[in-house]
Amino acid sequence: MTLQPQRTIDELKELRALTGNADGEQRVAWTATWQKGRDWLRAKLDQLPVEVVTDEAGNVWATLRGESEKEMLIGGHMDSVPNGGWLDGCLNVVAGLEVLRRIASEGKPPVTVRLVDWADEEGARFGRSLFGSSAASGTMNPDDLRNLVDKEGIKLTDALAKYNVNLDTAKQSSKQLKNAKAYLELHIEQGPVLESMKLPLGVVLGTFGVERHAIRFVGQSAHAGSTPMNQRRDAFGAAAKLGLEIREIAKRNGGVCTVGRVETKPGIVTAVVGQCDITLDQRHLDAAALATMLQEAKDASERFAAEENVTVSWSRLWQIHPIPFNPELIEMCDAAIMETCGTVHRLPSGPLHDAAEVARAGVPTIMLFVQSLRGLSHAKEEDTKEEHLALCVQALDKLASKTMPWILAR
Numbered sequence: 001m002t003l004q005p006q007r008t009i010d011e012l013k014e015l016r017a018l019t020g021n022a023d024g025e026q027r028v029a030w031t032a033t034w035q036k037g038r039d040w041l042r043a044k045l046d047q048l049p050v051e052v053v054t055d056e057a058g059n060v061w062a063t064l065r066g067e068s069e070k071e072m073l074i075g076g077h078m079d080s081v082p083n084g085g086w087l088d089g090c091l092n093v094v095a096g097l098e099v100l101r102r103i104a105s106e107g108k109p110p111v112t113v114r115l116v117d118w119a120d121e122e123g124a125r126f127g128r129s130l131f132g133s134s135a136a137s138g139t140m141n142p143d144d145l146r147n148l149v150d151k152e153g154i155k156l157t158d159a160l161a162k163y164n165v166n167l168d169t170a171k172q173s174s175k176q177l178k179n180a181k182a183y184l185e186l187h188i189e190q191g192p193v194l195e196s197m198k199l200p201l202g203v204v205l206g207t208f209g210v211e212r213h214a215i216r217f218v219g220q221s222a223h224a225g226s227t228p229m230n231q232r233r234d235a236f237g238a239a240a241k242l243g244l245e246i247r248e249i250a251k252r253n254g255g256v257c258t259v260g261r262v263e264t265k266p267g268i269v270t271a272v273v274g275q276c277d278i279t280l281d282q283r284h285l286d287a288a289a290l291a292t293m294l295q296e297a298k299d300a301s302e303r304f305a306a307e308e309n310v311t312v313s314w315s316r317l318w319q320i321h322p323i324p325f326n327p328e329l330i331e332m333c334d335a336a337i338m339e340t341c342g343t344v345h346r347l348p349s350g351p352l353h354d355a356a357e358v359a360r361a362g363v364p365t366i367m368l369f370v371q372s373l374r375g376l377s378h379a380k381e382e383d384t385k386e387e388h389l390a391l392c393v394q395a396l397d398k399l400a401s402k403t404m405p406w407i408l409a410r
Contacts, residue, residue: 001105003397005390008091008098012389015040015094016086024380025086029079029120029131030159037078037090041117044097048104050115057135057173058119058165064104066112070407072400073114073183073363074099075354077121077132084122085382087188087389091370093117095186095393099400111404112179118354119165126156133357135170136177142167177358181407182329183365185355186396188384192375193347200388201337201395202345203330204367207356208255208283209290209322215242215301219310221266221274233309236264236273241304242297246280249296255284256350257293285322285348323356329366332406336398337368341391368395 019027019037027034038060045052050062076092096115103109119132126148134140145167148156157167187204189195194202219233239262246257258281265275280297284290298314305312330346337344349367359365370392373383 001102003098003102003394005098005393008095008393009386009389011044011094011097012086012091015090020086024083025080026082027078027080027084027090028082028124029122030125030163034079035163038117041078041093041097045115048101050100050104054164055136055173055176056165057132057170058160058163059132059136059173059176060117060119061176062100062115064100064109064113066109068111068408069179070181071112071114071179072403072407073116073180073358074396074400075116075118075183075185075358076187077118077354079120079122079124081122081124081378083380085188085377085379087382087384088190088377089121089187091188091389091392092186095396098393099397102397103400109404111181111407113400113404116176121354125150125159128156130352130354130357132173133354136173137357137361138171138174139357139360140171142170174361177361177363180358180363181410182326182403183355183358183363184396184399184403185353185365185367186392187353187367187369188377188382189369189372190351190375190377191372194345194369194371195373195375197345199343199345200341200371200385200391202347202369203333203337204325204349204355204369205330205346206285206322206324206359207349207352208285209287210318210320210352211280211282211290211294212316212318213280214315214317215239215278215280216313216315217276217301217305217308217310218313219274219308220272222272224270224272227272232272233274234272235276235308235310238301238304238308238310238312239276239278241307242301243278245300245304246282246297249293249300250282253284253289253293253296255282255289255293257282257297279317283350285324287322290322320352320356323359325355325359325366326364328406329364329403332402333366333368333399336395336402339398340395366399368392368399
């Protein structure tokens with residue numbers, strides 16, 4: 001059997017028809033529609049000589065036994081955000097399925113090949129991304145998740161129980177990575193870089209480190225009509241200045257900074273803002289540059305607080321260090337893409353992916369990106385040219401062929 005990239009495209013459309021509607025994809029993890037998508041995948045896997053198991057964290061593994069117990073993993077996730085796109089996550093799995101078919105058709109492979117569908121990459125229902133992969137990597141702290149509820153008030157622990165997943169045993173899934181020697185993940189870019197360069201495919205150097213903070217400015221609420229401008233202690237004034245400055249900080253340091261939420265109190269049109277809470281998200285592939293961006297933002301916040309005669313305080317919400325991918329796999333991925341389409345670009349990933357957790361577990365990891373039209377993702381308008389989808393399946397297959405002998409030689 002030769003590789004059939006068109007079959008991947010057709011199967012993605014088949015999945016979209018099964019689990020989507022006019023608003024987009026609806027495969028939110030720990031829901032019936034997500035399970036419908038997984039059942040669809042299982043039916044495809046049943047046609048192959050693979051063993052299929054679901055681990056303690058709800059991750060689904062399809063294993064094609066090879067001459068060696070050393071394993072090459074190909075992964076992705078079948079879950080989506082509400083009203084999501086038709087490619088985010090599931091492209092990884094469905095393309096991996098086609099590569100698995102091709103390898104299986106040629107007999108027993110030199111290494112064991114495993115396709116994994118990670119559980120709840122998106123975190124769309126309970127706000128906790130990378131559930132299954134962080135359980136397997138061992139970075140999950142169950143106590144941080146124990147009291148999470150969805151918008152209906154349903155607890156995560158109760159939702160997990162319906163799928164035979166127990167928060168306190170989920171990390172036992174780490175044994176699935178025991179023999180893993182390489183992890184490959186294909187993903188849509190979810191951004192505009194490749195399209196702006198008119199390139200179909202790119203090599204991912206690693207995932208950004210993230211610093212995420214809540215920042216509170218406190219001044220004095222006062223009447224909007226009777227308080228002179230030079231006597232105000234306007235908390236929003238300081239926050240607004242910082243909101244503009246973080247964009248310059250990002251440009252200077254080659255990263256990205258975002259103020260995603262602003263809340264003012266008392267929050268009425270006739271009152272000077274006495275308290276302003278904002279969130280700041282900063283990302284960079286280089287740890288030193290990320291630290292510089294954070295310090296520059298803190299310094300700026302103090303300066304603007306002084307200018308507006310208010311106070312400022314910071315509280316860290318989340319932090320993750322930059323995660324570079326394996327240098328040798330980067331070179332092999334570069335070669336696979338060059339062989340596929342004759343041109344390539346190397347770029348970091350701003351969004352986090354399951355690949356980041358696998359890399360954190362010490363497994364040599366690589367990702368490749370395929371162009372996203374208009375840079376859109378997490379929206380029903382998400383799309384990629386079909387000819388580029390075909391190319392990414394071919395590139396993933398070439399990468400897999402290069403990786404197996406590399407694993408044996410290690």
